[in-house]
Amino acid sequence: MGLDFSQIVPSIPYILEGIWVTLRIVFFAGVIGFALGIILSLFKISSVKPLGWLADAYTSVFRGTPLVLQLMIIYFGSPQILGFQIEPYAAAIISFGLNSAAYISEIIRAGILAVDKGQREAAEALGVSYWQMMWDIILPQALKNILPALMNEFITLTKESAIVTTIGVMDIMRRSYQVGAEYYSYFEPLLFAGLIYYLMVITLTFLGKLLERRMRRSD
Template sequence: MNLDFSQIVPYIPFMLEGIWATLEFVIVSILIGLVLGTLLALCKITKAPLLKGLADVYTSIFRGTPLILQLMIIYFAVPQLTGYDIPAFLSAILAFGLNSAAYVSEIIRAGIMAVDKGQTEAAEALGVPYRPMMFNIILPQAIKNILPALMNEFITLTKESAIVSTIGYLDLMRRAQIVGADIYRNFEPLLVAGAIYWIMIFVLTKVGQAVERRMRQSD
């Protein structure tokens, strides 16, 4: 096997910088996905047909098309229509945030529907307004039930973040490609990048499990 990791040693700091570059837009995307996904979930369970229909159409579009296509449309096609270039970082958080919101909305909707209807009926009987009831009673219980699914979505988002290298964003994958092109060897930098991704996912998984245990103990 023709392997020589010594050549990529000088590039290790450059590749490690890609960890923060990756996590930076992934964290922002997750926050967008959570906020927008929660709003979409509430729209899906509302009695207003228009809001429910719009939320269902949104989810259908973003779940029914590839994430890389959405990224390409935002980065390449939208500037063609508007005449303004969208930076790679902004394109990444928009594509990933909007895409994640579609999946998160379904997860949260399922969690809300799983909460005992007696909770809602009791709150209504006590005269609790809809908004406080939803945010103070229903959603906290739903989050406990759907936390594993949410963590799985965030882990998937972190793994899929590698596709932003296609628009030139200097994430971990893109930096591995640059190193490979510079030293004319691709296996070593890609293997190192794979190991770093695995470590990030491993840490995220452990954090998720710790949070889940903590929430169960608080019941």
């Protein structure tokens, strides 16, 4: 096959620098997605119908269209809509965060509904306000139940972050592609990029299981 991994050895530090770019995008997008996901989930279970309709419409749009399309609309469409060009790094965080919120909202909503109704009835009997009950009683219990699903979403976000290469973000994939272009040999650097993503996912999976065990012990 004529494979020669030794030729990319000098470029390995350059490719590895993309890890921090990828992790920063995933982290900030995850924070945005989680915060917005909580709000959307509360809208969905709210007795105020327009809020539920708004949250459902949001989820339908972002779950029903490709993430790469959302990324390109935000990045390439920003000059036409906003009058200025959003930076690739910011566009990646915004698009990933908005997309992740749609999925996380469904996860959190399911977690909230899975909490024993007696918890809510007891809080209402004690005169606890709705928002205080959600924040102090319902959400903490729901988060323990949905932690595996949240970690899966975070892992998916990590893998899907590779599409930011389409708008020029210097992540792992982009750097690997550039190394391949330099040596006119793409298989080796791209396979190395795949190994990096695999190790990142394995690490996140291990950390998620560790966190899950600790939360169970705290019950």
